[in-house]
Amino acid sequence: MNASMSQFLRVAWIVVKKDLTVEVRSREILYTTLFFSVSCVLVFAIAFVRQGRPLSDAAAGILWVAVQFSGTLALGRTFERERHTETLRALMLAPADRPAIYLGKLLGIFALLSVAEVILLPAVTLLFRAPLLARPLPMILLLVSGTIGFCAVGTLFAAMLARARSRDVLLPVLLYPMTIPVMIGGVMGTVALTQPEPQEALAWFWINLLVFWDVVFITLSMWTFDPLMTE
Amino acid sequence: MRKLFFPAVVVTTVMFIVVPILIVRAPYESTMGLVQKIFYFHVPGGMLLLLSPFVCGIASIRFLMTQSRQADRVALAAAELTVLFGVLTLLTGPLWARKAWGVWWEWDPRLTTSLLTWMMFVAYVLLRKYGGPGSEKLAAGLGIFGMANVPFVYKSVDVWRTLHPKTSVVPSLPPVMASVFWSAFVAFCFLYGLLLVTRVRLERQRDELERLYLELEG
Numbered sequence: 018m019n020a021s022m023s024q025f026l027r028v029a030w031i032v033v034k035k036d037l038t039v040e041v042r043s044r045e046i047l048y049t050t051l052f053f054s055v056s057c058v059l060v061f062a063i064a065f066v067r068q069g070r071p072l073s074d075a076a077a078g079i080l081w082v083a084v085q086f087s088g089t090l091a092l093g094r095t096f097e098r099e100r101h102t103e104t105l106r107a108l109m110l111a112p113a114d115r116p117a118i119y120l121g122k123l124l125g126i127f128a129l130l131s132v133a134e135v136i137l138l139p140a141v142t143l144l145f146r147a148p149l150l151a152r153p154l155p156m157i158l159l160l161v162s163g164t165i166g167f168c169a170v171g172t173l174f175a176a177m178l179a180r181a182r183s184r185d186v187l188l189p190v191l192l193y194p195m196t197i198p199v200m201i202g203g204v205m206g207t208v209a210l211t212q213p214e215p216q217e218a219l220a221w222f223w224i225n226l227l228v229f230w231d232v233v234f235i236t237l238s239m240w241t242f243d244p245l246m247t248e
Numbered sequence: 249m250r251k252l253f254f255p256a257v258v259v260t261t262v263m264f265i266v267v268p269i270l271i272v273r274a275p276y277e278s279t280m281g282l283v284q285k286i287f288y289f290h291v292p293g294g295m296l297l298l299l300s301p302f303v304c305g306i307a308s309i310r311f312l313m314t315q316s317r318q319a320d321r322v323a324l325a326a327a328e329l330t331v332l333f334g335v336l337t338l339l340t341g342p343l344w345a346r347k348a349w350g351v352w353w354e355w356d357p358r359l360t361t362s363l364l365t366w367m368m369f370v371a372y373v374l375l376r377k378y379g380g381p382g383s384e385k386l387a388a389g390l391g392i393f394g395m396a397n398v399p400f401v402y403k404s405v406d407v408w409r410t411l412h413p414k415t416s417v418v419p420s421l422p423p424v425m426a427s428v429f430w431s432a433f434v435a436f437c438f439l440y441g442l443l444l445v446t447r448v449r450l451e452r453q454r455d456e457l458e459r460l461y462l463e464l465e466g
Contacts, residue, residue: 170393177389182380190374194367195393198400230400237396244312245389 025120028113032121036095037128046094047129054087054133055140062144076147077207080137081163081200087133088167089189091126092175100179109246116239123165123172123235130164147211155220156210162227163203167196169231173238177245202227252446259442262435267428274428283347286340288429292436293336297362298398300330300440301369305395308388317455318448320384323391325447327372329440334366361402368394 040047061079065072099105108118138160142149149156174191178184206223209216271288304326310319341359342352353359372390375383421429 173389174386177386178379181375181383181386183378187375187379191371191390194364194371195390195397197364198397233396233400234393237392241312241389241392245385247385 025114025117028117029120029124032108032118033124033128036122036125039098040125040129046091046098047132049094050087050091050129050133051136053090054083054137057083057086058137058140058144066144071145071147074208074211076141076145076149077204077211079145080141080149080207081203083137083141084130084134084160084164084203085167085193085196085200087137088126088130088164088171089192091129091133092168092171092192093185093188095122095126095129096175096179105176105179115243115246119172119176119239119242120235122176123168123238126172127165127168130168131161134160134164148215149207149211152210152215152217152220155217155224156207158224159203159206159210159220159227162224162231163199163206166199166202166227166231166234169234169238170195170199173242173245176242198230199227202230252442252449255438255442259435259438262431263439267432267435270428270431274425275422283344286344288432290337290340290344291429292433293333293340294358294362295433296436296440297330297333297337297365300326300333301365301391301395301398303444304330304369304372304391308391308395311388312385312392318452320388321448321451322444323388324376324384324451325444327369327376327387327391327394328447329443330369331366331373332443333440334362334369337362338366357402361398364401365394365398368397 058079061075061082062071065075065079096105099108109115111118138149138156141147171188171192174195175188178188178191181187202223206220206227209219209223267288271285274285274288276282276284304323307319307323307326310316311323341362345354346352368390372387372394375387375390379386
């Protein structure tokens with residue numbers, strides 16, 4: 018690994034560490050996101066579970082909708098905090114590679130959402146009696162690749178919108194249509210795994226597609242982050 | 249506007265006189281009859297709906313690299329035209345589908361891709377309208393992602409079973425129908441180009457007006 022590469026990763030790591038330190042001290046986004054995701058699943062459970070029998074295949078959709086909703090909340094809050102304390106400008110002024118800052122932000126939000134998913138996965142499994150953990154490895158890879166894809170686009174858009182008017186409304190408006198392929202991949206892969214006869218090959222197909230999507234969109238975001246964040 | 253008058257006359261003539269006559273004269277398709285004729289309208293609209301994001305994306309890349317105002321205007325015009333041709337396609341599609349498949353809507357790859365592409369560019373237009381100052385840069389990012397997303401949306405819904413006629417239908421048309429179809433397509437392309445140029449021009453005039461106001465006040 019050459020010097021510039023290790024410098025790049027070091028900057029990304031510093032940004033992650035900064036975000037996690039702030040989060041560990043206040044726990045604001047973590048607690049609100051966790052509570053929100055659990056209440057989302059509860060509302061769905063009230064709507065879709067009748068006399069202990071959930072709708073068939075509902076669990077996969079609900080898991081991903083909950084991930085998407087809480088992800089939007091976390092993304093909005095993360096950048097709102099940066100904007101409120103004027104640290105977004107400081108971050109942009111830092112003598113560091115912009116793509117490295119993007120990567121750090123992305124990893125921070127990914128870490129946050131992963132914690133939410135650790136709670137969401139058993140909650141959906143219990144409330145919807147879905148065998149989500151019957152095949153743990155493909156399920157976890159689906160969640161990881163899907164969440165990275167969602168965060169890749171989300172981090173870029175939330176950062177861009179941090180300075181825009183009506184950003185709270187615009188973030189979901191821009192993000193949901195754009196991340197539909199991730200949602201289709203995640204939901205379809207999860208449905209394949211929760212069948213009475215799990216279709217593991219199909220789930221792997223979706224994992225591969227999601228990884229490909231992640232690579233393309235992270236590359237594209239890193240490339241556009243610098244010009245887009247310049248005032 | 250004078251420069252655009254002649255092209256506008258040509259496009260209007262082609263769209264309102266030549267193509268309709270050709271469409272009326274085209275033979276009836278053996279199984280679907282009259283309903284099939286919507287095809288001359290629906291398919292060119294759909295093709296432009298999926299091509300227009302690329303105009304917007306490429307113009308957005310140019311805008312981000314060179315800061316050229318003109319490229320930004322082209323991107324805005326192309327995004328709005330994506331929405332316009334999307335409306336045409338998404339309205340004519342169900343009319344045909346109701347007759348041919350018996351349903352108004354089906355979650356088929358081509359339909360879903362068209363709907364989502366249309367939605368992404370509606371989001372683009374909303375951002376331009378309500379994003380406030382600096383939104384043209386954000387919109388450029390959205391335009392690039394919108395362009396890159398079109399193949400992904402297509403691929404991810406392609407795994408579902410497909411009902412929609414394949415692209416292989418167009419090359420295999422009987423010659424009479426093919427010539428009518430391609431005339432309709434050329435007419436649509438002209439319309440697209442003309443609308444794009446007019447919209448870009450309008451945006452340039454707005455900028456000019458803004459500049460003059462500032463000059464007057466300053």
